[in-house]
Amino acid sequence: MARTDERFRSAFNDCLTLVGQHQVGDSLPAETALAEQLKVSRTIVRTVLTALCDAGVVHWQGREKTILRLPVKADRLPLRGDYVPRDVLERCFLEWILRFDVPAGTPLNVAKLAKEFSVPPHALQEFLSGLAQTGLVARRPRGGWLLLGFTADYAIELSELRALLELNAVRKLVQLPKAHAIWDELDALERQHHDLAARIDTDFHDFSPLDGAFHMALNSVVENRFVSQFQKSISLIFHYHYQWDKKMERHRNEAAIAEHLTLIEALKRRDEAAAVAAASAHLLTSKATLLGSLRVNALIPSDAMPPE
Amino acid sequence: MARTDERFRSAFNDCLTLVGQHQVGDSLPAETALAEQLKVSRTIVRTVLTALCDAGVVHWQGREKTILRLPVKADRLPLRGDYVPRDVLERCFLEWILRFDVPAGTPLNVAKLAKEFSVPPHALQEFLSGLAQTGLVARRPRGGWLLLGFTADYAIELSELRALLELNAVRKLVQLPKAHAIWDELDALERQHHDLAARIDTDFHDFSPLDGAFHMALNSVVENRFVSQFQKSISLIFHYHYQWDKKMERHRNEAAIAEHLTLIEALKRRDEAAAVAAASAHLLTSKATLLGSLRVNALIPSDAMPPE
DNA sequence: CCTATTGTTTTTAATCTTTCTATACAAAAA
């Protein structure tokens, strides 16, 4: 077999729904119109119509497309629907690395991993090619992939770049006019931080998404595709490591909230020096936490490795 | 057919050379030793030995591997040897875009391009996946690739990031101790700049590699894999555009040399403010040149497009 | 005669299969 007919199947089912909205004896629109509605090519539409003909749902000859009977549930084609989008794959992969603390230098088995993440090997290959740009994995000279991994060096260099980009964002931010949308966003974030600070004893788990939103907002003022690209990987990696390192979570998050609030306050005063200082301090803490979580990971016994 | 037996063929030929260094009647080393020498797996060695047996060059039974006759040229297997390494592919691709000024939004035909660059489609696919990280190309929702291209926005954002990274490098550089290797490098670069300035009227083409070396040296003081990664793409793209834009090349290069020398001088004085100012000025010029070269490209008539 | 629609062909890309290559393990010889 070659590629799946998933696309045909889902179009067929969508078309059944469409037919169900009409009466027996009604005519269906032109192939081109159907293609537009179902968001597929005309080729698929014609295949679907042929199938509907075979099923006795419509009579189709030339331009005549008459509904013979309304479709029933049994007409629908089963579909696997286990399509995994790219960002989910990204998450799966990072989680896999962190979950099993896969050491640097591990050869990656494309076929096995693809099965594990239930994606076609092809998709994983492509994902790895993209990831190779971040230096997390590399192609081996003669075939196969190598996990270069989350080493301490990796974390340090990642944090360095993060600091560089974020301090740049902070400097840009304090120069922005009062009318800019970021100030409302910051107000909202400030309220959310105060709100979470009040109930930190029980809800400290809610910090991670708030942290992500805060840093995302800061960096959003730098409209640069390369920076955004990096920002995305950075936040992903920080997010996952933080989630993994449960040590002192409540205390750590409380401290981070305080640091965020200091930064927000300095930003609102348009005090560049204070803002940069606050951001630097917070980034240093983050870096320390990231390095700390690496050590925690390293303590996971190696027999917790993924099954061969 | 499936994959090529290129690896076997080249090992076979290498083994013929090896046999040629012995006498008739000599014995060949163990399979493991041969594998090590030929830098292939034992499987290949055994396939090669079988082939040598069939060709009547050696007698092979168990551990006995006796040379029956010395190999002749006709024994050698032909091989295509048209392997294109990744960086060559990179160059080919960028050159193709610039050469034909392929507009943003062009769908890329993997099979056709792969043939054009004489690489397996598979290799191009992988290359594009990596390139997608830089935002130069993107995957289309349902199959295929799209060239997002060198738009003015792209150039501006690229220049912005370049400035951010390079100013950071400059700030780091002036703090470095006298013993650091960079100071000798800078001295050498300064001499080369003066040298080229003296013969700029005839040799202005020599500036491009010198420019590359200079920026590379500046950024080398930031030991960060992510920064280096970006630096690589940035210099590639700048380099190619500069090469393409021949307008006012002599004048432009002379001015750039002066800017470089101003920066080098400020760096050697450890004058951070002056160095940052000089670097900023030079980066602005670069950005303007890059944007200018985009306009030049846009003037190439569209019938100069690559063959359908 | 012109436009909208359908019939047909060609092109392109996803996935599967085959084949080559590497590696692990068992058996045998030195």
Add this chain to the structure above:
DNA sequence: TTTTTGTATAGAAAGATTAAAAACAATAGG
């Protein structure tokens, strides 16, 4: 006992196959 070889198995590269899209040509209806 160590080294070397025989055998089995796994993993990846690249062709082969098929689904889907797009281009083109033909025809029906106004």
